[in-house]
Amino acid sequence: MSADLFDPTRPHTCKPSHAARELGLKPGDFDRAVQLGCIRTVPDEGGGGGRRVERAEIERVRAQDGFPESLLDRVRVVGTAEGAALMEIPAGRFTRLARLGLLVPAAFYLNRYRAVVWLYLAEELRQFAAEPENARLLKGRTPETLRGQLTAGVDLRARNWRGRHLGLLLRRAEDPWARAAAVAAFLTPVDVADIVRDPYERAQLNRFRPMPAGHGVPGSPVTHATEQITTAQDADEIGWLRSELARLAEEARSVSSVARPAARPLPPVIRTAPRPIPPMARTVTGPAEETSRFPKPAASSPGPDGFSPESTQRLPEPAAWAEEPWTRPTWSTARSCEPVVRPPEPMSASRPAAPTAPRGHGTAQPGPRRSPRGLRAWLRRRSPRRTGAARV
Known part of the structure; x- marks a missing residue:
């Protein structure tokens, strides 16, 4: 509502x-x-x-x-073709007069081909055509000075629109910061930051900044073309706007100051007196002492079951390990390409068992040798020939 x-x-x-x-x-x-x-x-x-x-x-x-x-007649705007028909001149001559700055556009827009279309007030075009001193510009040959400017590529339509629009914004502005913001709207952010160094004052200018003439998606070609038109391009125009912004900003400071956030008091910093560095610990500089993980019992008397704690401390080393220490065998690094052929062993001969020394029981004693006759007798009993002959 x-x-x-x-x-x-x-x-x-x-x-x-x-x-x-x-x-x-x-x-x-x-x-x-x-x-x-x-x-x-x-x-x-x-x-x-x-x-x-x-x-x-x-x-x-x-x-x-x-x-x-x-x-409606006072606010009516027309394009190039309609304006030329209204002034009764060709469209090409109308465009040349507008480029020379003799006809000031009142608005613009971008068509579907992204081309800038300038609009002019119909009332101003009628007044220009009705003045007698402009008759030589509407008919006949264009003066030599104006033709030289056209050949050099002069186009004052965008600059004249910026001047008209700035005048309208200044007439509507009632606050001193609003007048400064109207001038800053036609400068780049770099120029504004160079003139107004205080960030809070720049925030005040952005608050009163007028809406842009064209609307579009940020970064789109339409927005880029609109920024090119609404931003000052010539060096003399930029210099004049910078001087006006500095003057209006100084006037605004004298009239009303910019609001700033209240300063917060910082808590006092407590500084402690420096203390001497303590000496290094003995465990770092001194040699490490051997400490047993489990404390040694005071008495070695056996318990009630006849168990003595001294018997579980360390087992005695085997005698075989003490007498014959193990050494690593040496292997030859040279490889032989000839295969090693070993003579076959007779089946009847039995290998003597190598004496083994059990660990922890002293040196191994040689055992009694088995007689080969017992093996032959056992083989003879298992032979099928012998059994067959006995049955026959």
Whole structure:
């Protein structure tokens, strides 16, 4: 719902959209009428930061002669072809006059081919064609000085639009920081930061910065083309805007200071007195002492079951290990390509068993040898020939 129903302190104002409907204007025509000064607006006291229109202003515009045709004629804009037909000149001559800065555009937009289309006020074109001193520019040969500028590539349409738009913004601005923000809107952020060093003042300028002329997705070609038009390009124009921004910023500082965050007191820093470095511990510099993991029992008397703790401390080494220490065998590093052939051993001969020394029981004693006769007798008993002959 409208804010008029909830705020009884503003019963005599309305929103711009509601005022445009009552005056029979489109949103673009209403904005142009406000910029040209045909309709006066007041600041929104509700804190929204916008503008509102008083009921008395709507009644004043309605009471004018020829309303609404007179108002529509004052805010009407035309393109190149329609403007040339209105001035009764060729379209090429109209474009040359606009490039030379003799015809100032009032608005622009980008068509579907991303080409800039300039719009001009129809009332200003009629006034230019009606002046007698401009008759030599509308008919006949173009003067030599103007033709030289066209040959050099002069195009003042964008610069003239920026000058007109800056004048409209300065007339509408009521706050000193708003006037400085209107000038800063046509400079790059680098130029603004070079003139206004304080970050809080730059934030104030961004707060009052007017809306850009064109809307588009950030980074799109439409937005890039719009930025090229709305930003100063010539060196003399940039220098003049920088000087104006410095002057208006100084005036704004003298009138009203920028709000800054309150400084927070820092807690006091407690500094302790330096202490001497303690000497290094003895465990670091001194030799490490051997400490047993388990404490040694005080007495070695056997327990009630006849178990003595000394018997579990360490086992005696085997005698074989002490007498014959094990040594690593040496292997020859040279490889022989000839195979090693060993003579076959007789089946009847039995290998004598190598004496083995059991661990922990002293040296090994040679045992009694088995007689080979017992093996032959056992083989003779298992032979099938012997059994067959005995049965026969």
